[in-house]
Amino acid sequence: MTRVHDMGGRHGDGPVDPCRDEPLFAEAWHRRAMAVTVASGAMGAWNIDVSRHARESLAPKDYARFSYYEKWIAGVANLSVAAGLVTRAELADGVAEQAPLAPKTLRAADVAGALTRGAPSARPGPAPRFAPGDRVVARLPARNALVAGGHTRLPAYAAGHVGVIAALHGAHVLPDSNGHRLGEAPEPLYTVVFDAGDLWGAPERAGDEVAADLWESYLTAAS
């Protein structure tokens, strides 16, 4: 089954505060957390899917109590240990041997170029099995079919529901595989549109829709 991060459709969260006029970073440490996360990710020791999964894998009680950037910090700390870059003792003691910049460390002069390049997820891949207009069913339950308890980008609210293929985006890296360092395994990626009445039983208004981007292995043809 899915994890605590998969909260689409959940009840009980109260109003959304539009936070008008908030500063870009509410706290000075938010700035550092953002930039350290981006800089450390640029080393290439983990990919975006591994990184998302690290945050999702926080204990539910930590995920719920941590603010946004605290989740990022925790993710980088856990990933650094898992990748063998930092030891648990170094985290606990707050000290480490001074070392020169590692070869893969992002240099200031390369920042703008790295951010502008980004990390596109489109890849050459298999031909799509579905076409716009096709009716498909999303996997039930929403789970990673490669790794028990693993990362997936199929939201639980869509699992088992019939949707209609609205667009094909070519083949993209499959997070369920890439998030576990099992290879990029590119698959056709589709925008699938679900009827809000199907998803929620009683929609706010008949005819409203929810669109999600789903990989081909999440989908089967609807009968």
Add this chain to the structure above:
Amino acid sequence: MPHDHHDRDHDAHSLLPPDPALRIKALETILTRKGLIDPAAVDEILDIYEHKVGPQNGARIVARAWADPAFLAALREDAAAVLDAMDLAGRQGEHVVVVENTPETHNIVVCTLCSCYPWPLLGIPPSWYKSDAYRARAVREPRAVLADFGVALPEGRRVRVWDSTAEIRYLVIPARPAGTEGWDEDALIPLVTRDSMIGTGLARDPAP
């Protein structure tokens, strides 16, 4: 079937100090000392997201789309290619798709699973976009969420919520305000708010 090994190291973060400001300071110190991050690169990242990248980028795209039908057509055809040519693609905006608000359909963007957001066009996401309440509710009750933003849609308009579950990033092109016929791109830019490009707001009406 293999099991998920991430659970093995999922508590390493708890070795850091409990106070968040001290946690990030400790982590940054260790990564810096070990040569894994370059302080000058960290400063450069902050300079870019604090001074160069933000909703002004998206606003320019929307205003140009309003003013130039050929540009809008190119965005519809392949927004990612258009933005790439303008150096407005990149991290968390590699695969942008534009969705247009019309009299029939209002579009809203969310990421229920984390906080995916078109950084090169809108900058760092606002706190509400990353909040549990927005992530949980936008898909199920978008009209109630819009009400939290003071937005009421006309009767009969359909809502389509875009859940950013993959690397496709959505930019809403809000409806062009009435009374702006003939305005050029520069005049239109101030009418394009950040929230209007996420779908939790509408474009500003021109000052009377």
